[in-house]
Amino acid sequence: MQSSYTDFLKRSLIFVAVALVPVLVWYLFDVILIAFGAIIVAMLLWLGAEPLMRWLGLRQGIALALSGILILMILGAIAVVFGTRVAIQLQDVFERTASGASGIEQTLRQSEWGSLALNHITGSSFSLTEILGSFLRISSSVLEAVVIAVISGIYLAAQPRLYLDGLIQLFPPKTHARAAERLEAIGNALRLWLIGQLVQMAIIGTLAMVALWLIGVPSALALGLIAAIGEFVPYVGPIVAAVPAILVATTVDSGAALWTAAAYLAINQIEGHLVIPLIQRYLVFIPPAVILLGIVAITDLFGPASFVFAAPLSVVIFIAIKVIYVRDTLGEETKIPGQSS
Secondary structure, eight states, X not given: OHHHHHHHHHHHHHHHXXXXXXXXXHHTHHHHHHHHHHHHHHHHHHHHHHHHHHHHOOOHHHHHHHHHHHHHHHHHHHIIIIIHHHHXXXXXXXXXXXXXXXXXXXXXXXXXXXXXXXXXXXXXXXXXXXXXHHHHOOOHHHHHHHHHHHHHHHHHHHOHHHXXXXXXXXXXXXXXXXXXXXXXXXXXXXXXXXXXXXHHHHXXXXXXXXXXXXXXXXXXXXXXXXXXXXXXXXXXHHHHHHHHHHXXXXXXXHHHHHHHHHHHHHHHHHIIIIIHHHHHHHSOOOOHHHHHHHHHHHHHHHOGGGTTTHHHHHHHHHHHIIIIIIIIXXXXXXXXXXOOO
């Protein structure tokens, strides 16, 4: 009798725990995002440390410290060389973006169809300037989350085994080896995806900056930086990053705006037909529809705050499904991104 009661109690507790998981994920998603940001920071530190350990034979702690110092030195050098210029150009971009958006809104207001469309979307209080302003505004809470993610990422990078072993211990003892293997596969795929995104960011940011400079659009350096940052969110980010560039170009003349739109379209084609295929060939391939639908689903479920990490979260979910469900549960053969076999 006591044994049946104990079994019933255990099953009830397991059922309640499983039922509470979605609720906990919903309410703790901000914490999950910060933790995910910490993982990204840790991976960046390890990306810098691995060549030092492989080529120079340095110990892990020294290599990680040097990696962090090198990253800070690079950021510091960029800040010294371009910092003031970028800050001025970003301010100029915000002002010109607001001016361009206001000009477009006024032009639409002068047209009966344009005014009707604007009023139909959000009523008479619609303002492109306010929307862009709210999009570009960085709140103190976001900065606080970034600081926490960076500090946590340093701790994760310093003792990855400690936190990985703690995560593995959440699984039944008999499955520890398998859990470690699956987590390694997911982490390796995420690492390769991150390398690919960094390469894309560098290439596309440089192409955008050069194109805008040749066209004669003001603040080309800052707009190139925005284009590079936009690449971190595949497919959606580049489109969003093109908006301020086109709006800034409208403050010059209509020809500059058309050339800017054409330049971003050409860069998008170069990215889609040359850059991405090369990166996917040597690093990791994730179906575009998976990333795009994942971004939409995660952002819709958890709000705008999840937009930044929606793509890497989609990568993790995709790899987890392939490893845990398709291969382990269904027994189907499937290629795991980042694995040679």
